[in-house]
Amino acid sequence: ETGVTQTPRHLVMGMTNKKSLKCEQHLGHNAMYWYKQSAKKPLELMFVYSLEERVENNSVPSRFSPECPNSSHLFLHLHTLQPEDSALYLCASSWASGGRSNEQFFGPGTRLTVL
């Protein structure tokens, strides 16, 4: 595997289900990100982990729970979601140092549908 991979690619879940999205980066990076992409809206940054510590949490509802067990893996645990949470969830990675210039590499995304 190369780059950033995400599983599953598609997920349909009911509002009472619990599921998890997985992201893995094979680039040796040490920062990882979750974004939400909804139709007709800019990409929304949800969470950032740098060196396995959460450094950004942009007012995301508690029904989304991230986990970063090591610098290569990032999870997004989902529970009691709402239909408006249906979106494409993108994972990205980058180097933690370098600040604003750090290029982010994106995975293909998980298309989530909440019924």
Added chain:
Amino acid sequence: AQSVTQPDIHITVSEGASLELRCNYSYGATPYLFWYVQSPGQGLQLLLKYFSGDTLVQGIKGFEAEFKRSQSSFNLRKPSVHWSDAAEYFCALGGTYKYIFGTGTRLKVLA
């Protein structure tokens, strides 16, 4: 306030025609700017980036972008569009961990 504006939501061009996608930014210091492309069902792929130096930046797939500080713009160009360029294009302003993305421009290419 920091922001990125992509004024065109949709653009349609004929194959072989030239292309320019507009991006305007608001930032108080030297911006770090990126253009990404997203094909249907895919993640974002970096086309090119500007940090400093030469204001004309070359990227992959024959794309280039010109940084114009006086106009706060970073427009993406391609001299001859191919059908495979049909996709959505995002301009982004780099921030420490926090990119600011534009809303995207969807490009349609007519055969």
